[in-house]
Amino acid sequence: MSRQVFLHPIANTIAKLLILGIVGGAVGLTVFSMLVARSPLMAQVDIAPVQPVPFSHEHHVDGLGLVCRYCHVYVEDSAFAGVPQTEICVGCHSQVWADSPTLAPVLDSYKANESLEWNRVYDLPDYVYFNHSIHINKGVACVSCHGQVNEMPIVRKQSTLHMDWCLDCHRNREDNIRPRSEVFDMHWEAPEDLEALRQRLVEDYHVDVEQFNITDCSICHR
Numbered sequence: 001m002s003r004q005v006f007l008h009p010i011a012n013t014i015a016k017l018l019i020l021g022i023v024g025g026a027v028g029l030t031v032f033s034m035l036v037a038r039s040p041l042m043a044q045v046d047i048a049p050v051q052p053v054p055f056s057h058e059h060h061v062d063g064l065g066l067v068c069r070y071c072h073v074y075v076e077d078s079a080f081a082g083v084p085q086t087e088i089c090v091g092c093h094s095q096v097w098a099d100s101p102t103l104a105p106v107l108d109s110y111k112a113n114e115s116l117e118w119n120r121v122y123d124l125p126d127y128v129y130f131n132h133s134i135h136i137n138k139g140v141a142c143v144s145c146h147g148q149v150n151e152m153p154i155v156r157k158q159s160t161l162h163m164d165w166c167l168d169c170h171r172n173r174e175d176n177i178r179p180r181s182e183v184f185d186m187h188w189e190a191p192e193d194l195e196a197l198r199q200r201l202v203e204d205y206h207v208d209v210e211q212f213n214i215t216d217c218s219i220c221h222r
């Protein structure tokens with residue numbers, strides 16, 4: 001079930017107006033926290049939507065050893081991680097389990113040159129700006145936001161996507177980075193000199209802890 005179902009277009013418009021109205025205002029935050037407390041939108045954490053094919057990350061990532069970027073090919077370079085074209089699946093499934101009814105929708109959509117309609121698990125409202133590549137390039141790992149996807153037979157939402165969730169990490173962002181080469185690694189173990197490593201990364205990746213305020217409204221509401 002997509003979260004958008006609950007977000008009537010009018011809700012987007014109201015939120016946009018609210019943001020325009022209170023950005024910069026000293027009362028903004030108070031008004032905002034009251035709004036969130038009363039927000040009818042449910043965070044739907046731990047919910048897994050029904051999918052056209054029961055695709056298992058557990059099986060393909062931990063089982064077969066496929067790296068995230070094998071399927072989410074844009075995640076390092078664009079705002080969107082993107083969900084894979086069925087071409088990628090057919091690369092293997094024209095051979096493996098090719099006759100299985102479970103996989104029929106994949107092969108059918110490929111033959112018809114159509115995309116499979118996957119239901120979104122993570123979906124921000126339109127008035128929030130988010131960008132994967134910025135996070136990945138600063139050394140924020142998939143697991144920090146999406147949890148142990150490698151252990152999920154079906155992807156379940158692991159974070160609220162509420163504003164507080166974004167802000168909590170932005171305020172402590174030096175504690176949430178690792179070497180870029182490790183962002184896909186779902187089993188990464190921090191080294192003993194973690195503090196020193198992080199200090200180095202903050203400099204190397206220009207994580208501007210003091211230079212600008214990453215909790216400014218205009219960073220996410222543009």
Ligand code: HEC
Nearest residue numbers: 055060066067068071083118119120121122142146149155
């Ligand atoms: C073999 C291809 C494949 C690999 C490898 C893969 N994924 Fe996926 N991923 C998919 C498909 C297909 C979907 C859409 C179906 C679903 O949501 O389960 C998806 C969905 C997701 C979603 C939910 C998207 C949404 O709707 O909001 C997340 C998060 C995700 N993948 C993260 C990862 C991470 C992290 C890794 C590496 C640890 C990874 N994936 C590896 C194919 C893959």
Ligand code: HEC
Nearest residue numbers: 053054055056059084088089091092093096097102103106
């Ligand atoms: C690198 C090869 C490879 C790719 C790419 C791949 N698969 Fe698989 N898939 C497999 C193998 C191997 C199995 C396991 C067969 C077994 O254990 O009998 C499997 C199993 C499955 C199953 C059976 C259910 C289960 O036990 O997990 C489904 C459904 C499935 N894949 C869907 C997909 C979809 C959808 C994609 C594209 C997003 C995809 N696969 C991409 C190799 C692949």
Ligand code: HEC
Nearest residue numbers: 068072075080081082083122123124130135140141142145
């Ligand atoms: C800083 C938090 C964060 C990190 C790190 C992150 N994601 Fe996401 N991801 C999100 C959010 C938020 C969304 C919803 C975006 C939206 O609705 O516009 C999302 C959406 C997705 C989607 C759905 C399709 C899309 O592009 O919107 C996939 C797939 C996905 N992420 C995979 C990944 C993979 C793979 C990684 C690691 C390489 C990763 N994410 C790292 C927060 C994150």
Ligand code: HEC
Nearest residue numbers: 129130134138140144165166169173176206207208219220
């Ligand atoms: C787990 C940590 C984490 C979470 C959660 C997170 N971020 Fe970030 N975000 C970062 C880091 C680290 C940076 C880079 C900061 C820097 O360059 O100083 C960043 C940067 C950004 C930037 C770019 C700022 C700029 O102009 O360079 C935007 C936009 C952003 N985040 C939006 C979001 C949104 C929206 C959410 C929630 C949906 C979110 N982030 C959740 C860690 C996180």
Ligand code: HEC
Nearest residue numbers: 015018019022023028035128162163166167215216217220
């Ligand atoms: C790091 C990113 C980020 C920053 C910075 C940020 N917001 Fe948000 N904001 C979000 C996200 C994500 C949501 C969506 C929350 C949800 O869907 O529950 C949101 C939602 C809102 C909403 C709509 C609330 C509702 O009831 O759904 C308002 C109003 C708002 N923000 C105002 C502000 C103001 C004012 C500031 C500056 C003080 C600010 N935001 C800074 C990410 C951010």
